[in-house]
Structure formats: C-alpha cells, structure tokens
Amino acid sequence: MSTSAARLAPGLHTAPAPVSMRQVGRAFVGRRGTHRVLDDVTLRIEAGEVIALLGASGCGKSTLLRLVGGLDRPSAGEITVDGRAVRGVAARTAMVFQDPRLLPWRTLAGNVAFGLAPGHDRTTARADVRAWLELVGLGDFTEHRPRQVSGGMAQRTALARALARRPGVLLLDEPFAALDALTRLRMQDLVGQVQRAAGSTVLLVTHDVDEALRLADRIVVLGPAGPAGQGSTVQHVTAVPGVRPRDLGSPASAALRTDLLDRLGVAPEGSRSS
Known part of the structure; x- marks a missing residue:
C-alpha cells in the first residue's frame, strides 16, 4: 500500500484541536431502570495528540467517542473541543x-466529496477530493463504486471522507475491526502516516493492545468506577515511550503490553509491573 502522506499539500493541513472532558457521565433510562455507562470521566487531550481508549466490551468507549463528536449528549459534566462546549454535532470533529x-x-470520489465543508467551488472541491484519495493510496480508484473495491479500500475511503472535513479531532471507532490481519496492519501504518501529514488530534477506540501501542502517544484504560450500578471511568492513563511508529519488540513496549493486558484481566496473575 503506497500513500502520498509525506506530500500532502500544505493548504490541506488541519489545525489540531484540544479536547477536555470534565466529570462526564452518561446514563440511559429504560424499562428496567437507569443504566449508568460512564461516571466522572475527566481527561485532557492536547492538540495533535493520539489517544487510544482501551477497556472491556461495554465499558463505554464508543459512547465516550460519540459524546466528543456530539452524536450524543452527556447526562453530567461537560466536553469541550478547541475550548468550545460540544452542543450537537461538533463541527471540529469527524468520525470513522x-x-x-x-x-x-456514489463513486469513491463522490463519497469523499460528501465530507467536504460547504463553500467549495467545483474546481477546488475536485482537487481536494483527489488530494485526500491520493493521501490514502486511492488516487487510481476515484471513479470506482464501493462494490468494486475491497473492504480495506472502502475503509480508506471512509478515512479520506472524514479527513475532507478538515477535522481538528479525528474520532476512530474500531475502524479496523472487520479487516483481515494483514490489511489491519497496513491500515494502522496508514493512520500513523495520515496523522503526521494532516495534523489532526486523534481519539481511537480499540480492543487491540498492540494497536494502541503502535499508534498512541497515551493509552487510557476505562474501567469500573466503584460500587455496582456505577458506570466506567478513567482507571489508568499511561504514556507510550518511543517515537511512532514503534518497535513492539522493545523491552519498554513488552513491559507496557504486559501491564495493560493485566489491567484488562488478560495477562497471567502477578505479571503487573510495579
């Protein structure tokens, strides 16, 4: 998979935006009562930072992502993007x-064009769409329909469509989960290249510890907040050593991997580092 990430036109570079979450909670009311998903989530994400959210299934990772993007509203607390409170769909965010x-x-180009902000004239829009598709390695497939490309190519198109919004914050909700192992690794490399080229802050939800270690500057583990009935909260935050892309075989990465798996209840008992 080749990309043009290093040659992204300067005019397409995105100004990254910081994200702040202060005592965020989300509860859902149903026939069986109130189900608390998140409680007291407080986290600061710096502009241009890549954050990975880890946690067991059902702990609220995707819910938190939707709250940041304005696709849902918190029951408590506040989220800001670039200093502005999120009220409805956040204009500075885009989700994959x-x-x-x-x-x-629509063609792949047509799908990417769907993500462009209003106000583009036809010539500029065509050039921008071409640039984003080139960035994700699909410059030769602009007129293909989704049914004519692989799952990995379709997901690259979705990434280009999100980037076409010029988001300050790019939200990735397990975007590689349905891909085969080799395509998944290639997509991880692509996201790293795209982030360096486009500049967006990235918030990634994943179940894959190795994926988090490869892509993230910091890893946030969501876990139980306390007594039964309470939602998940930030259990642990750790910085990932080294410069992306990382050698996962290094002693530092191996130790951190063991610690994270232990926190997720996967590593053998007693393996957590002190």
Missing part, C-alpha cells in the same frame, strides 16, 4: 466507524 458506511450509488 467500524463499517465504512459509504453511499453505494
């Missing part, structure tokens, strides 16, 4: 889901 969610009747 597990499913590419492409419009089947």
Whole structure:
C-alpha cells in the first residue's frame, strides 16, 4: 500500500484541536431502570495528540467517542473541543466507524466529496477530493463504486471522507475491526502516516493492545468506577515511550503490553509491573 502522506499539500493541513472532558457521565433510562455507562470521566487531550481508549466490551468507549463528536449528549459534566462546549454535532470533529458506511450509488470520489465543508467551488472541491484519495493510496480508484473495491479500500475511503472535513479531532471507532490481519496492519501504518501529514488530534477506540501501542502517544484504560450500578471511568492513563511508529519488540513496549493486558484481566496473575 503506497500513500502520498509525506506530500500532502500544505493548504490541506488541519489545525489540531484540544479536547477536555470534565466529570462526564452518561446514563440511559429504560424499562428496567437507569443504566449508568460512564461516571466522572475527566481527561485532557492536547492538540495533535493520539489517544487510544482501551477497556472491556461495554465499558463505554464508543459512547465516550460519540459524546466528543456530539452524536450524543452527556447526562453530567461537560466536553469541550478547541475550548468550545460540544452542543450537537461538533463541527471540529469527524468520525470513522467500524463499517465504512459509504453511499453505494456514489463513486469513491463522490463519497469523499460528501465530507467536504460547504463553500467549495467545483474546481477546488475536485482537487481536494483527489488530494485526500491520493493521501490514502486511492488516487487510481476515484471513479470506482464501493462494490468494486475491497473492504480495506472502502475503509480508506471512509478515512479520506472524514479527513475532507478538515477535522481538528479525528474520532476512530474500531475502524479496523472487520479487516483481515494483514490489511489491519497496513491500515494502522496508514493512520500513523495520515496523522503526521494532516495534523489532526486523534481519539481511537480499540480492543487491540498492540494497536494502541503502535499508534498512541497515551493509552487510557476505562474501567469500573466503584460500587455496582456505577458506570466506567478513567482507571489508568499511561504514556507510550518511543517515537511512532514503534518497535513492539522493545523491552519498554513488552513491559507496557504486559501491564495493560493485566489491567484488562488478560495477562497471567502477578505479571503487573510495579
């Protein structure tokens, strides 16, 4: 997979935005009562930082991502993007889901164009769409339909569509979960290249510890907040040593991997580093 990440036009570079979460909670009320998903989540993400969210299934990782993007509203607390409280869909954010969610009747170029902010004239829009598709290695497939490309190519198109919004914050909700192992590794490399080229702050939800270690500057583990009935909260935050892309075989990465797996209840008992 080749990309043009290093040659991204300066005019397409995005100004990264910081994210602040202060005592954020989210509860859902149903027939069986109130289900608290998140409680007292407080976290600061610096502009241009890559953060990975880890935690057991159902701990609220995707819910938190949706709150940052304005696709849902917190029951308590406040989230700001670039210093502005999130009220409705946040204009400075864009999200990539597990499913590419492409419009089947549009070409790949048409799908990316769908993500452009209003105000582009036709010539500029065409050039920008081409640039984003080149960035993700799809410059030769602009007129293909989603049904004519692989799952990995469809997901790269979804990434280009999100980037076309010029987001200060790029939200990735397990975007590689449905891909085969080799394509997943290639997509991880691509996201790293794209982030360095485009400049967006990135918040990534993943179940894969190795993926978090490869891509993130810091890893946030969501875990139980306390007594039964309370939602998840930030259990642990750790900086990932080394410069991306990282050698996961290094002693530092291996030790951190063991610690994170232990915190997630996967590593053998007694393996947690002190």
